[in-house]
Amino acid sequence: MSKPAANENSILIDRFGRRVDYLRISITDRCDFRCIYCMAENMTFLPRAQILTLEEIFTLASAFTGLGVSKIRVTGGEPLVRKGAVSLLRKLGGLPGLRNLVLTTNGSQLESTANALREAGVRRLNISLDTLQEDKFRQLTRVGDLQQVLRGIEAARRAGFERLKINAVILKNRNHQEVGDLLRFAVDRGLDISFIEEMPLGLVSAHDRAEAYYSSDAIKQDLEQQFTLLASPEQTGGPSRYYRVVGSDTRVGFISPHSNNFCATCNRVRLTVEGRLLLCLGNEHSVDLKRILRANPGDVQILRQAIVAAMRIKPERHEFDLREQPVILRHMNVTGG
Numbered sequence: 001m002s003k004p005a006a007n008e009n010s011i012l013i014d015r016f017g018r019r020v021d022y023l024r025i026s027i028t029d030r031c032d033f034r035c036i037y038c039m040a041e042n043m044t045f046l047p048r049a050q051i052l053t054l055e056e057i058f059t060l061a062s063a064f065t066g067l068g069v070s071k072i073r074v075t076g077g078e079p080l081v082r083k084g085a086v087s088l089l090r091k092l093g094g095l096p097g098l099r100n101l102v103l104t105t106n107g108s109q110l111e112s113t114a115n116a117l118r119e120a121g122v123r124r125l126n127i128s129l130d131t132l133q134e135d136k137f138r139q140l141t142r143v144g145d146l147q148q149v150l151r152g153i154e155a156a157r158r159a160g161f162e163r164l165k166i167n168a169v170i171l172k173n174r175n176h177q178e179v180g181d182l183l184r185f186a187v188d189r190g191l192d193i194s195f196i197e198e199m200p201l202g203l204v205s206a207h208d209r210a211e212a213y214y215s216s217d218a219i220k221q222d223l224e225q226q227f228t229l230l231a232s233p234e235q236t237g238g239p240s241r242y243y244r245v246v247g248s249d250t251r252v253g254f255i256s257p258h259s260n261n262f263c264a265t266c267n268r269v270r271l272t273v274e275g276r277l278l279l280c281l282g283n284e285h286s287v288d289l290k291r292i293l294r295a296n297p298g299d300v301q302i303l304r305q306a307i308v309a310a311m312r313i314k315p316e317r318h319e320f321d322l323r324e325q326p327v328i329l330r331h332m333n334v335t336g337g
Helices: 054-065 085-093 110-120 134-141 146-159 176-189 216-223 289-295 300-313
Strands: 022-026 071-075 100-105 124-128 163-170 192-197 229-231 241-245 251-255 268-271 276-278 286-288
Touching (some): 022 054, 054 289, 054 300, 071 085, 085 110, 176 216, 192 216, 276 289, 286 289
Parallel strands (some): 022 268
């Protein structure tokens, strides 16, 4: 039975009784890569006036932490290509009640920014890395330089973050043969890694998503040819199911939007680069917080009331179907990964 939403002075609870304490913020739709599962090759990016200013992002983040959000993940596009990103992270890191500030990045800028990010208060990094083969890396990212990313990962290791995690989107006959190599890469460097089933967001022309689908169960079976995995009860606030690699400190996560729906425990919402509060990755239920913010400058109470009211339209689950064209036409770079 549905439960009422919280009032404006309490924590955020949706009508299914799930507490929302995790906010993902996309600070830019721009990226220096063009990954085939994330965006079109010739993307049209949003005009500056249409996206949130850094000051607006901070105001909205403050409103959320005032409502009990304790974890913020900053994403893009590639967040580090936005001018002022590190300064914003430093401000976010000082928010009262925020216990965990995390960044998701493609790693291209880490060689020069890793130390500054750590000093700004970022505790953990998620770094996208789908292959260790240079030619394949260029195919998957269209423009990326694998060695630049690997140097960035080493810079992040030296900077001393609490945890570093590799995110690998696995596509059949593109990179599924490399899951063992990717896990070995993580184990040898003391990193965590999550293997991700492709999210069907936006129209892509580089591959057929149904044909490229490779399930988490298949990945796990492949890994168990080389490694011993033990189920772990650990949680990081996200959708991963974790296993420990015996003989190492590495955790292996599986994010399985198709084969193992994780919506029942969903604790997160997304703030898009345009200022929409997106209540579900796989649905279009949203509230235009940018409009409310700009119409009521300085009125935090109205903003908080709008956020609390939005919990009433958070859907129970997504309904991804790889056999059909996506009903979600926005690309991942606009949504915030």
